[in-house]
Amino acid sequence: MRTDMDMVLNDTSRRIAARRALQDLWQPGCDFLGSEVAILGGAMSWVSERHLVAAISNAGGFGVIACGAMTPERLAEEIVGTQALTDRPFGVNLITMHPQLNDLVAVCLAHNVGHIVLAGGVPSGATIRRIRDGGARVIGFTPALALGKRLVKLGVEALVIEGSEAGGHVGPVSLTVLAQEILPHLRNVPVFVAGGLGRGDAILGYLEQGAAGAQLGTMFAASEESIAHAHFKAAFLRANARDAVTSVQLDERFPVIPVRGLSNNGSRRFLQHQAETLRRFQNDELSREDAQLAIEHFWAGALRRAVIDGDIEEGSVMAGQSVGMVKAVRPVKDIIVDLIEQAVDALLRRDERLHNTHPESALVK
Numbered sequence: 001m002r003t004d005m006d007m008v009l010n011d012t013s014r015r016i017a018a019r020r021a022l023q024d025l026w027q028p029g030c031d032f033l034g035s036e037v038a039i040l041g042g043a044m045s046w047v048s049e050r051h052l053v054a055a056i057s058n059a060g061g062f063g064v065i066a067c068g069a070m071t072p073e074r075l076a077e078e079i080v081g082t083q084a085l086t087d088r089p090f091g092v093n094l095i096t097m098h099p100q101l102n103d104l105v106a107v108c109l110a111h112n113v114g115h116i117v118l119a120g121g122v123p124s125g126a127t128i129r130r131i132r133d134g135g136a137r138v139i140g141f142t143p144a145l146a147l148g149k150r151l152v153k154l155g156v157e158a159l160v161i162e163g164s165e166a167g168g169h170v171g172p173v174s175l176t177v178l179a180q181e182i183l184p185h186l187r188n189v190p191v192f193v194a195g196g197l198g199r200g201d202a203i204l205g206y207l208e209q210g211a212a213g214a215q216l217g218t219m220f221a222a223s224e225e226s227i228a229h230a231h232f233k234a235a236f237l238r239a240n241a242r243d244a245v246t247s248v249q250l251d252e253r254f255p256v257i258p259v260r261g262l263s264n265n266g267s268r269r270f271l272q273h274q275a276e277t278l279r280r281f282q283n284d285e286l287s288r289e290d291a292q293l294a295i296e297h298f299w300a301g302a303l304r305r306a307v308i309d310g311d312i313e314e315g316s317v318m319a320g321q322s323v324g325m326v327k328a329v330r331p332v333k334d335i336i337v338d339l340i341e342q343a344v345d346a347l348l349r350r351d352e353r354l355h356n357t358h359p360e361s362a363l364v365k
Helices: 004-033 050-058 072-083 101-110 125-133 145-154 175-182 200-209 230-238 265-282 288-299 302-307 321-325 332-357
Strands: 039-041 063-066 090-095 115-119 137-141 158-162 191-194 213-216 244-246 259-262
Touching: 004 200, 004 213, 004 332, 039 050, 039 063, 050 063, 050 072, 050 090, 050 332, 063 072, 072 090, 072 101, 090 101, 101 125, 115 125, 125 137, 145 158, 145 175, 158 175, 175 191, 175 200, 200 213, 200 332, 244 321, 265 288, 288 302
Parallel strands: 039 213, 063 090, 090 115, 115 137, 137 158, 158 191, 191 213
Antiparallel strands: 244 259
C-alpha cells in the first residue's frame, strides 16, 4: 500500500521529469541564446532599455535592447549600461531601415554584443556577413516560409515568427497559422514564436511543434522592472484582449502600417485625421505626398508620450492581445517562473492522462 510519503516522492519525481522534458524541448533555443530558458524579451521602443533587458537576462531569459531610432552614441550608452547590470547574454534589435545601420552594427560589435536581431525589413547579405564576421550571431524576422528560407540562405542563424496578435507593428497572419506554415519546414535553424503569448502551456504547444523558444513583450512591458509610466501599466491591467486593436486604414491610396495598441482617444482621432486629410487631398489642398506625410506623422512621438509621460489617452499604448492576461505588475523573475511552471503543469496533466490509459508511456512509471 502506498504511503503519503511515497505519493510525495512520486509527485516530486514526476515534476522533475516534466522539467527535464521541457528543458529538452527548448534546449536548442537555450544553446543558441546562451540562456537558461528560451524566452526572449520582445524589443519594444522606450520600454526595452537597460533595466528591463538586464532583468530578463538575470532571470534566466534573454533580454533584447530596442535600438529603434537611437544614434550610435546613444546605443553605445545603453549597451554599456546594460552590461553594468548583468553579466549574462543579451541582444540588440536593429531596424534595417535605420540610416546609420552600419554604424549601429559596428557599435554592437565593438561592445561584444553576442546577438543582433535585424527587424523592420529584409536585411542585406552584406549586413549579415558584417555581423557574423564580427563574431555576433544574427536573428531575423520572417512572416512567411519563403522569406524564412531566403534569410537562412543569406546567413541568418535563427528566426522569429511573429503573429498578428503581437503589439506594435504587426503583419496580417496569426501565430497559429504561421506556426503551421513554417515550423514543420524550417528545422535547420532555431525558430522562436511570438505574438499573443502569455502562458507557459501555450509556449509548450509551440515547442512541441518544433519551435526553439518564445518571445514575449506585453507581459514584460507591465513588469516591475519596466520603466513604463504607472498609467501605462495601469492601462494594461484594465484591458481585455479585444481592447488591443490594429490601426485602421481608410483609403488604400494612403497606406497605414498596422500597429496594435489599446483603443483610446488618440486612435479615434487618427481616424478623424485620416478623413480630414483625405478631404483636403480630394479638394487639391494637399499633394499626395503631403497627405501621406500628414497621416504618417500623426503618431510622431506618441509612443514616448504613452510610455514615458503616461499620456494613455492621446499617446500610442502599444500592446498585444495577451494584455488581457496581465493581471498584476510583477517582477520579471516571477513572470518567467510562472511561465515555466505552467508549462510543467501542462506536461504533468498530459502525463496523468497517459498514465491512466497507457501506463508504460508515463514520465515516471
